[in-house]
Amino acid sequence: MLRPLNRCDACNYTWYPQGENRSRRCPGCGSEAVQCSWLPLAAPIIGGGLFLMLLACGGVFALINQADSEPPAPVAKAPPVVERPLVDRDPPTRISPQLPMNPGAAIPPGPAPIPPGRPEPIKKVNTPSLPPTPPIPKPEPPVPVVVKLSPADFLAPHPHPPRPNRPPLGFASGWDQCGPIQARVVGAKIMHPTLVNKANQHTLAPEPMLVVWVETQSLSKGRTVRRWQNPLGSYAQLKDTESAKIEAATLPADTWVGGQIQGAQPLTPGAAGVVDVLAFEIPSTSSRDLWLKLDGANVSERNMFLIKIPYDVWSKR
Structure with missing residues (x-):
C-alpha cells in the first residue's frame, strides 16, 4: 500500500512510512515535527488526466481541420479556340495616305504660286507730331523779411540765461x-x-x-x-x-x-x-x-x- 511522503521540519529529511501514514518521529534526528504530503501520489494521477484531456482536444481539432480542408470541386475548362483560314476572301489592300479615300473625289487645288519679285514696302502711317512743351518758369525767390531786433528781444526766458562769454579753446599767446x-x-x-x-x-x-x-x-x-x-x-x-x-x-x-x-x-x-x-x-x-x-x-x-x-x-x- 502506498503511503504519503513524510518530511521533517527540523532537518528536512523525507521518507515513506511503513506502518502508518504519518510517523511520530523523524528517523534521522528524532524530531516530532513531521509533516506528510500526498503530492507525490496525486501528481501521476493529475498528470495522466491532463494528458488524456490533451489527447481528446487534439482529436477534436483534427476532425475540424479535416472537414475544412477538403479540396473544391474541379471547374470545367473551356474548349480551345481553333483558328480557321479565310476561304474565298481577298486580303485587305493598303490605302496610300497621298490618295483620297474616295476615288471619284478631286484633289483640291493649292494656293497660287507667288511670283518672284521685290515685296511691296510697308506704308508708314503719318501720325501728327505733338507741339513742343513750353518751358516751366522758375519760381521767384522769396523776398527776405528784415526784422530789426533790440537787446530786449535777446532776453532768455527764466531760468535759461544765455551762455557765458567763455574763451574758445586752442590758443594762448606768450606772456x-x-x-x-x-x-x-x-x-x-x-x-x-x-x-x-x-x-x-x-x-x-x-x-x-x-x-x-x-x-x-x-x-x-x-x-x-x-x-x-x-x-x-x-x-x-x-x-x-x-x-x-x-x-x-x-x-x-x-x-x-x-x-x-x-x-x-x-x-x-x-x-x-x-x-x-x-x-x-x-x-x-x-x-x-x-x-x-x-x-x-x-x-x-x-x-x-x-x-x-x-x-x-x-x-x-
Whole structure:
C-alpha cells in the first residue's frame, strides 16, 4: 500500500512510512515535527488526466481541420479556340495616305504660286507730331523779411540765461611782463557776446563784435587789476598790421560784456590769473594780424603790454 511522503521540519529529511501514514518521529534526528504530503501520489494521477484531456482536444481539432480542408470541386475548362483560314476572301489592300479615300473625289487645288519679285514696302502711317512743351518758369525767390531786433528781444526766458562769454579753446599767446605783472591773450573770436545790465539781465548783443580775453597774473603780493575797458578810461588799444586803430565796440546804455571784471580784483601769486573780457569792432577785411596794447597804469606799472593776436585765431567764426 502506498503511503504519503513524510518530511521533517527540523532537518528536512523525507521518507515513506511503513506502518502508518504519518510517523511520530523523524528517523534521522528524532524530531516530532513531521509533516506528510500526498503530492507525490496525486501528481501521476493529475498528470495522466491532463494528458488524456490533451489527447481528446487534439482529436477534436483534427476532425475540424479535416472537414475544412477538403479540396473544391474541379471547374470545367473551356474548349480551345481553333483558328480557321479565310476561304474565298481577298486580303485587305493598303490605302496610300497621298490618295483620297474616295476615288471619284478631286484633289483640291493649292494656293497660287507667288511670283518672284521685290515685296511691296510697308506704308508708314503719318501720325501728327505733338507741339513742343513750353518751358516751366522758375519760381521767384522769396523776398527776405528784415526784422530789426533790440537787446530786449535777446532776453532768455527764466531760468535759461544765455551762455557765458567763455574763451574758445586752442590758443594762448606768450606772456608779456611789466615788472611783477604779466599778461597774455587766451582767446579771440567774432561773436554775439552776452551783455549784462544793471538789473542783472542777460541778453545777446544785437551785432557781432570781436571779443578778446586777457589773463593777468602777478608774481608779487598786494597787486590788483581792474577792467581794461571801462566808460571812464580805456587801458586797451587794438591795432592791425597797418597801424589802423580798431575802436572799442559800442554797447547799449547801462550794459557791459558778461565776464568783465567788476571793481578791483586781487592778483594772488602762484594762483590762476584773472581773466577780463574786451570787446572791439570787427576789423576790416584787409586786416591780418592784430596787436593788443595794454597800459600798465591799470596795474600800477609804467610800461605797456604788447601782445600779438594771429589772423587765423581771431578770424574764425
